[in-house]
Amino acid sequence: MTIPSVQMNDGRKIPQIGLGTWPLKDHDAPAVMVTAIEAGYRHIDTAFRYGNQIGVGQGIRDSGIAREELFITSKLDGEFQGDDKAVAGLDACLRQLGMEYVDLLLIHWPMPARDQYVSTWQTFERLQASGKVRSIGVSNFKPAHLDHLRAYTTVVPATNQIQLSPRITRADHVAYDNAHGIVTVSWSPLGQGSDLLKDPVLARIAAHHGKTPAQIVLRWNIELGLVPIPKSANKQRIAENIDIFDFALSAADIAALSALDTGAEERVDSDVNGH
Numbered sequence: 001m002t003i004p005s006v007q008m009n010d011g012r013k014i015p016q017i018g019l020g021t022w023p024l025k026d027h028d029a030p031a032v033m034v035t036a037i038e039a040g041y042r043h044i045d046t047a048f049r050y051g052n053q054i055g056v057g058q059g060i061r062d063s064g065i066a067r068e069e070l071f072i073t074s075k076l077d078g079e080f081q082g083d084d085k086a087v088a089g090l091d092a093c094l095r096q097l098g099m100e101y102v103d104l105l106l107i108h109w110p111m112p113a114r115d116q117y118v119s120t121w122q123t124f125e126r127l128q129a130s131g132k133v134r135s136i137g138v139s140n141f142k143p144a145h146l147d148h149l150r151a152y153t154t155v156v157p158a159t160n161q162i163q164l165s166p167r168i169t170r171a172d173h174v175a176y177d178n179a180h181g182i183v184t185v186s187w188s189p190l191g192q193g194s195d196l197l198k199d200p201v202l203a204r205i206a207a208h209h210g211k212t213p214a215q216i217v218l219r220w221n222i223e224l225g226l227v228p229i230p231k232s233a234n235k236q237r238i239a240e241n242i243d244i245f246d247f248a249l250s251a252a253d254i255a256a257l258s259a260l261d262t263g264a265e266e267r268v269d270s271d272v273n274g275h
């Protein structure tokens with residue numbers, strides 16, 4: 001199976017689907033990594049905050065795959081914002097993962113009340129030059145945060161990872177990202193265990209294509225040029241979620257899925273569930 005890639009604004013490419021790893025923990029991450037890599041995943045999304053990077057790194061080594069075959073994303077949250085704290089944060093991630101570099105490092109949450117994401121990003125720009133991180137991006141940034149960042153810094157984030165599903169389409173954010181050459185990555189693309197996957201519109205489209213509701217949601221991401229990172233710890237669902245490159249949705253399917261949007265508000269701080 002060949003997984004398509006999306007071009008980022010720094011000239012590098014990101015595989016268009018990845019494995020989300022929250023809320024896996026160190027003890028269960030290794031087996032899940034081996035399963036996912038055997039199933040064909042080459043893009044793994046983790047974060048310092050998840051507390052699973054030792055297990056993720058272990059599982060990647062257990063799989064036997066060459067490091068350069070993989071695209072690994074990590075994220076630094078509030079404790080690494082401001083001054084040069086991101087330097088120590090990246091070193092901690094690399095130590096936990098047992099890696100020389102990550103492919104993509106993100107500011108996990110803007111935390112605008114702290115007003116430190118601009119200086120943190122300036123540190124990220126230096127880290128990119130160091131070679132310990134190939135691409136740099138942000139997560140959970142609204143257009144206003146990106147406007148502020150762009151006004152004071154040089155490098156435009158390669159990606160913005162936001163919560164996004166047919167119920168939370170963030171069309172204005174995606175349009176902003178597209179206009180500025182920022183790849184949008186969808187976290188919790190399957191609705192994070194909500195009843196999204198039971199939606200009758202989804203069931204109708206799934207039956208038509210002979211696919212599962214989860215596959216339809218993930219394919220909708222692909223059609224929109226998004227990069228979904230579904231999480232699963234289950235072997236069958238891990239394989240199911242990546243088996244989405246042998247069919248296409250019609251324009252009517254895409255519109256019907258996008259119309260499921262509820263306009264739900266987005267958080268800007270990591271205040272609810274540890275993600």
Ligand code: A2P
Pocket residue numbers: 020187188189190191192193197212214215229230231232233234237238240241
């Ligand atoms: P599990 O790990 O047991 O598969 P999200 O990525 O939107 O946060 O969703 C993750 C949740 O969705 C997890 O509870 C995961 O459970 C479940 N899940 C993952 N893949 C599928 C699938 N193909 N069908 C149904 N549920 C899924």
